[in-house]
Structure formats: structure tokens, C-alpha cells
Amino acid sequence: MTPSNSNSRAILLMHCPDQKGIIAVVTNFLSENNGNIIDLDEHVDPEYKTFFMRVEWDLSYFKIPVDQINKKFRQLIGNQYKMNWSLHFTDKVPRMAVFVSKLSHCLYDILSRYQSGEWKAEIPLIISNHQVLEVVAHRFDIDFKHFPIDKNNKPEQEQRQLQMLKDYKIDFIVLARYMQIVSTEFISNYPNKIINIHHSFLPAFPGARPYHSAYARGVKIIGASSHYVTAELDAGPIIEQEVVRVSHKDSVKTLVRKGQDLEKIVLSRAIWNHLERKILVFNNRTIIFE
Amino acid sequence: MTPSNSNSRAILLMHCPDQKGIIAVVTNFLSENNGNIIDLDEHVDPEYKTFFMRVEWDLSYFKIPVDQINKKFRQLIGNQYKMNWSLHFTDKVPRMAVFVSKLSHCLYDILSRYQSGEWKAEIPLIISNHQVLEVVAHRFDIDFKHFPIDKNNKPEQEQRQLQMLKDYKIDFIVLARYMQIVSTEFISNYPNKIINIHHSFLPAFPGARPYHSAYARGVKIIGASSHYVTAELDAGPIIEQEVVRVSHKDSVKTLVRKGQDLEKIVLSRAIWNHLERKILVFNNRTIIFE
Amino acid sequence: MTPSNSNSRAILLMHCPDQKGIIAVVTNFLSENNGNIIDLDEHVDPEYKTFFMRVEWDLSYFKIPVDQINKKFRQLIGNQYKMNWSLHFTDKVPRMAVFVSKLSHCLYDILSRYQSGEWKAEIPLIISNHQVLEVVAHRFDIDFKHFPIDKNNKPEQEQRQLQMLKDYKIDFIVLARYMQIVSTEFISNYPNKIINIHHSFLPAFPGARPYHSAYARGVKIIGASSHYVTAELDAGPIIEQEVVRVSHKDSVKTLVRKGQDLEKIVLSRAIWNHLERKILVFNNRTIIFE
């Protein structure tokens, strides 16, 4: 048999009201069209009686042409089962923009992974409200754009940023310790496509200066949380969290030092899951398929 | 429709050579017979090209009578796909024997979970080579049998133990810090049905006195490991592990104190997974379905 | 030389404004009186410029009689250095009362440690607003007192409890998932002597039903926190916290199951540190000496 598609894979992320036989229906659809399933993970939320599934299959001998899969799936399954779904192809490399302020640890971590080929992604653009990290961007030969922001120019600067993101064909945005609150309107252009790292174990200590708050409260463990940005500050769906043990011996300064290691690891895990299309958002919570 | 089976669920654990369409085949079989899938988790080992799956379904309206499911499955699927499988029913409560020596922490933990109804299990029998913990057994109204073991009487004592396990209709055995090595012959009566807790982070420090070894080596983290018992000492398939941070300030005595908390938690998680039929053993490794 | 004191040790917990030479002064005092230091741990809070120290020494050859140490220390050091301190002796075994409601996991864990001799403590009394766990108390031959509490009788029941605690010579109280809010007046009788376990990673999810809140927020890690009880609910100084990773697959029910393992471990570590006199409270934070 001649491969009808390129040597890549397709990923289907779906959710719908739970109903008998739904896995059989989808796996039959793939099986009958010569799609070899590489990975399948499903989940049923018993409270909301909702079915979730991620299925990844080899396109080498898949009978349906790539540009018709979506249509066929809608006709045969999607409509009938009242399904929400998205279809992705692994040979399409997502383009990511990084927003930063003055702290470099997350940016360096992102760029070193990018450079080593750990991620299937393009990073053509770094945006910042300060110029401090321009030198880092140049070190890695990535375009750096400076958008100084104050309370007066914010709306117009965001409009200019949006235009630039469009020009650079950006698929998703990473706020790598970008110390600005992004407007609801800006967010609406990238729903579940802006990943933030917050330097606390959410929902504890949202907002500014969480390490100071953690110190004052005397917690014995601190954390970091990555989440998709939504209109409410630090309240979007959590993608990943990690923690580290601290003690009374830690000052705010050492909490910051220990916490920054968490921040970069947690942010990079969130980016990884996003790139691998392993995340589904439902009711402000994430399902992270493994 | 009248329910043809009791209000329980069936669990199928299976593995076979990986092949296209296998999930569709199994889910169709259940769907066509009115079996509503509660939970499905699958895994493919790319190295061994082997497919693993655990599927749990509601028997309420399942068309095939409980005592014929196994036969039907063999005829329709098992033989054709060269499958290894086991079938379990949630209304069959497993019977567990606990083997102990002198340390009480794991035994108390097991009995308190049993007593609180956390586990769907029966514990009719505690066996020991010492009499120290008889008082604990009596406190919980459980039969306690004393089998003193020395190097001369071991074979005959094990024979008597096996007979007693048979009399008590024991399904699986938990070695809760039972400080005796169990013979290969004894093990062969309960393959993948004897759960041991070893007080180290295996494969580091197998055998006797692992806390002393951990102290001497100066590790910064200690662990505990639960595994199925096989002929080779402390080398059986690992079910669960957990760790805790230690420091130079810890003596062997405090390592023991910290480690015992790990031991009871790790052992109880292994028992939970065993009871829930979430474990499949392949090539001396476990697949733990979630 | 003849030992002038029993074969026990003394522990001094102290804090005072930080000042040059303070460690030398205290260690000289002990050294000159033939007190061999077993353990010394100090801490300086640079923000509050406050010095904290725990020192434990062997009394075998200590020249000052046990009943005069406090007075001598005040005269020679305490007054001059504006010190707050408390003096403890390891041969005085603390007496602990456990308050419970209906959940048994923490109680069993406490009693099994008590029974195995892990703790140097006496547990003569269990108090509950329900009768469910009376059977557990009887199993371990410990007095169980039932104080049903409703919104009308609370003040008088607390008065009766206080009298009973006095009769039993109770030194400190452990709230082992006691689902009642204790009044400010009650607390004032046992300042920094009531240890509570809260089933969340404080300050996230204080108050009722934290596992439900954790589920709704979609956190990826849950926790448990032990703290001294103060007038403000779940806001007292944190003694110990621990966490466990969860996922979207966890229901509230499995969060509860996983969380209960944390609760008992975290509570027991707090009790251990309290018994070992390793805790100093300052500004609603704890210093935990190692």
C-alpha cells in the first residue's frame, strides 16, 4: 500500500457527554481507515458525566487525506456525539513568543531547551517591557522587541504587540516572569494559549510578592504554578505545580533562590505538555493526558 | 431491560503482541454486549511491541452471564490475538494473610485501614515467627498463628503454613516486615501474590540492614520499596516506592524512624493497587494502571 | 565525681535580641558547671534581629541542682540579656490528650506509635463529640470521654473538658481531625499547646471541605498542615507540612484517601517535634530546631 500521507502523526483531543460505546466508535473509525493508534488516553469525569480522550495515530497508511480528516470526523462522529474536538498534526511546528521583564532564569532555561532541540517548537520572538534581557536574546540570535508599558500607554502597546504576534505567526505565548498584568482583551486573542508561571503554590499567595507572603506565613514548603492565563488574576486552569521544602532558616532571599529553580522547571513542563498537545481545558481545570 | 448480572463490575487485565485495531476489538465486544465501560487504561511497550490494557465495566446490563464471560472472551478475542488475560469481579472480596515478625508499624497501619473500611478485603489470618505481635492481632480480633522458624524446621513449617493458607482460603499474602526469607517453593504457590515491603530505595541496599548501609554511604534521601516476591531476594517487580529527605544529622536510629513512615505508606499503596486489580506484571516490571 | 543529678538531660529553649557573644555566654555557663552539650542549634532572624537557640545537655555531672537551674540562669544570663526562655527535662514525660470526631486514621496512627514506644509520652485520655471511636479507645485501654457539642452547650462543655484535662494532668492537646472549632477562651488555657491537623496545604483552603475546594480549583498537588491552634481559624503557626501529587483522574474521594496518609504523617511529625522540645514560636511562625 502506498502511504497517502506524510510520515507524521495526528492527535485528536476531544470531549463530549459520556455515553456507552464512545471509545469503540472512535477507535473503529481509526482502525477502519488504517490508522495505527500510537497512544490513547481517556478520562471520564463522573461528576460532570463528561468523556475526555486524546488519541494519537500514525498517518503513514491512513486512508483519509490530511485535509479531510476534520470534515469526515465531524460527519461521522463529532456531530452525532455532540463532541468538542481539536485536531493537530505533529509535522506542524508551533511558534512561541516569550514575554519577559528583568529576571533571566526562566528565559535562559527556555532558550537552552530550545537550542538543544529538546522541544519541537520555533521561538522567533521575545517581547519585554524592559531592555535588560535584550543581551540574552542576542546571544541566542532571537528577535527582541521592547514595549515599555505604563498605565497610560498599555492599551495601545498591547495592540501593537498583538499586531507583531500576528506578523510573526505566533501560535502561543509564554509569560516567563513577565511582571505585567495582561488585559482581558489581549487574552481573548489567545484563549488557553498564554502560559504563565506564578511563583507560589496556587491558590496560596496569588498576586504580587508571594515569597514575602510565604515567609510571613511561615510555610514549610513553597511552590510554583504554571497556568493558562484567564481574565481573573492567577486563577486560570493550573497545568503543573512543584514544591520544595524550606525552613525557618530561609530568608525571603533564599526562598527566592530556591523558588526560581521550581519556576523554570514547572514552566518548562507546562510548555512541554502544551507542545505535545496533552492538555485539555474543561471548567477551568486541566486534563493532562500522559 | 432486566439486569442479567448482579450489581457489580468486571475487570479485564490483558496483554498481547501489539497489533492494529486491538482497542476497537475489545471495546466493541463490551459495547455490543451492553457493557458500559467505567474505566479504560492502555499502554504499549514500544521496545517489546506489546499491548497492555485494563478495562473495567458495569455488569448491570451486560448480556453475557458472569460465568461465561471468560469462555466467550477466549473464543472471540483471546485466542485470535494471542492474548494473556485475567478476569476479576468486584463483588469477590479478596482474602489476605499478613506475615509479621516483631515490628508493629506496618501491621497497625494495615489493620487500621482494614478496620475503617478503606479496603475491600478480608484479613482473617496473621502469621508470625514470633509471639510479640499476638497482642495486636487479639486487639483486632484476628486469628494469630505462631510458626517459629529456624534453619532446620523451615521446609516443614512452610508446608504447614501453606496448608493453613489453604484452609483459610487466602488469595494473597503481605509480608509486613516479616524478617524471614521465603523459599522459592513457597513463592511458587503464590506467583505475583506475595507483596513485600523492603526498607530501602531498591535496587540500592537490598538484603539486611539497609538503614545501616544508607547511613554508611551518606545518602541524602532514603526510601522504601514494595514489590512482588520472586526467587531472587529483593529483586521482584517493584510496585511502589517513596522517599524522604535526610541529612548528616540523622543517625541510623532516626533513619529507621523516618523510614518506617515510608514503609507503611508504600506497603499500603501496593496493597491498594493489588486489591483494585491495577497491576500487571511483565518482564519483572509492573504496569500500574491508574 | 559524683553525679549530682539523675541520669537525664535538660533542654533550654531561648530567644532574645541578637547581641555579640551570646552563644559564648550560654555555652560558658554550661561548660563551667560541667554540663556536656549534647546538641546545640541556633538561629538568627536578621529581619527582627532576634537570636534563637535550643541547647540540650547531659545532667549527669551538672553542678547546679535541677530545681535551681532556672533561677541561676535568670540571675546570670536571662535578665541581663532580656531573654525569653523555657527549661525542660527529658525525664518528665508529657501527658497528651487526643480530641477526635468520627475519622479514625489519625487516632490509630497516634495510638500505634504510642503503643510501640516510639514516643516518650503518656496518653491517658481521648475526648470526642461522637461515640464512634470509643471502640478504638477501648481496644488500646485508654479512657474515652464523650462530650456531645451543639451551638447551645459549647461554652459549658468546654468548661467541663477543661476541668477534665486538669484532672488528668494533661500537658498538651492534639486535635486529630476533631471537627469542632475550639473557642478562644479554651485556647488561652493551652497557648502553643494545642496541635491541629488541617487537611490542606495552608494557607490554601482553610476552613471546611478543603478537598472539595482542591478538586474544584484543579490543583496538581495536595497537602496537609499541622499547626498550633490560635484564635484565628487555621491561621496559627505552622509546624509541619507535606504534599502528594494528584491529577485530573482524582475524584474528591481519592483526594481524601491520598490526603489522609499525609494527615497522619504530618500530625505525627508535629507531635514528635513538640515532644522533643524542638519548637519555638515567634511572630506566629515556628522555629523547628533539628
Add this chain to the structure above:
Amino acid sequence: MTPSNSNSRAILLMHCPDQKGIIAVVTNFLSENNGNIIDLDEHVDPEYKTFFMRVEWDLSYFKIPVDQINKKFRQLIGNQYKMNWSLHFTDKVPRMAVFVSKLSHCLYDILSRYQSGEWKAEIPLIISNHQVLEVVAHRFDIDFKHFPIDKNNKPEQEQRQLQMLKDYKIDFIVLARYMQIVSTEFISNYPNKIINIHHSFLPAFPGARPYHSAYARGVKIIGASSHYVTAELDAGPIIEQEVVRVSHKDSVKTLVRKGQDLEKIVLSRAIWNHLERKILVFNNRTIIFE
């Protein structure tokens, strides 16, 4: 009073046979000479009856000139108490060389910390047996020297390396996934001054390909370990370890990906402790002062 020394601090690391009054002797010495103690941490190993201490003090008003402290300490205390000690000054910035092969993750992590000013260290030199990472060195403007090594030229190449380390005035060496075994003779030039990162939870899986071994053994947790290099492979004193949970779903490839995050964090924590003079080696174990 006029400060007799620069605005820096001194650190004394010491160990000796445990004896009564030793803390008082040292703290008196500092106190009498106007040295304000910033931090003191001590430890007694009860098995070896050995006393360990790290004390850090402000030199601003210290009466003894910096270049005479060592001599004075020897005369007054060191000799009499049979002490081993080392004296360090915080205004002396250590110089570090990094050895790498082809993997970049640890190197990038080190350089991003260096660049951000997280560490008080100089990194003038990167040495490698391959040229792959030369581009990274250039990006950060650091000298890169290529020493290709095969089984024939190893002794002479190591001699050349040693000469170069001398020329660059290197104080200590970090093997950041340098995939070569360093000779005993080379090590003898930098005793407890070569830090290695091993990609397993030692003592499990020493030597080559630990992720493959971890996969084959089916462990549920993997780790990374940093240690000082000694003659015996991967058996030197452990400085720091960290772990991450894995499952049957992880291939060797994903174990590598998860493990590399551990490696860089664990290595950087070890470097931090080394730079802060918080490590004392005794009997092939480390005491890490906090």
C-alpha cells in the same frame, strides 16, 4: 572603633574529637576579639565521637588581622584540641572550571546562574573532549579548550589539563556531564574539589547508562546525585540528591528527559554549597551545614 579588616566575613570549618566546652572555647575566641557571629552550625557524630562546626563571622571590627587569624587559631585552639580546620574569606571569589562532553543542559544551567550573578564565582574556563559545546562557551564569552581523549593519550592530556588549570588559577572543577573517567592522579591534585553529577540515585546504578538500568529494573522513582570525585567510580562523598516520580509509561527517552532536569538542579545545589563553604567531608560522607 576603626575596622581593622575589610568589609568581609570569615568562615571556619573544623572538626575534632568531641570534648566538653569546645563550642564555648571557639565562640569565646571570636567574642573576645570582637568578631560578631553571623552563623554557627555544629554537629556531633555520636558514633565517631567527633565534633564538627561551621562558624561565620563579621570581620569589620575583628581585632586579629586577616593574615594572622590562622596562626592565632592554631596556637590558641587548633593544636590543643587536635583540630582539623580550614579558614575562608568571603571576599576571595573562587575560580571554577567546567568540564563537559556533548550534553548542554548542565552547562547552560551553570552559565545562566553565573551570568545572572546568582553565584559568587568566576568561570574563566570550559574544557571538553569534544567541540560540540564550543559554540555555547563563545555565546557566553568564556574560554573553551578542546582536549580530545582516547585510551592512548589520556595521561599526557590530563597533564596538559592540569597545567592549564594552574595557569587559569582554578580553585575547583565541575564535571557537568563530562563522560570521561578522571584518573586517580588527576583527582589527587584537587581533593574534594572536583564535583561530579551522576545521573542516578546513587548507590543505585553507578557507571554507564543508568537510565537504561533504571528502566530495566522498573523503578518508580529516578534520581540524580552530585558528589566529590574520588578514586573509586561514583563512590565519592554525596553532596546532594534529588528524585522525580516515573511510571511504566516512561521510556528510556522520557527518563532521560525527566532526569536531566534533576541533574542540573542537583549539580547547581552542590556548587552552591561548595561556594558557600558549607561542606565538610569526613569518612567519605558530607556534612552540609545549613
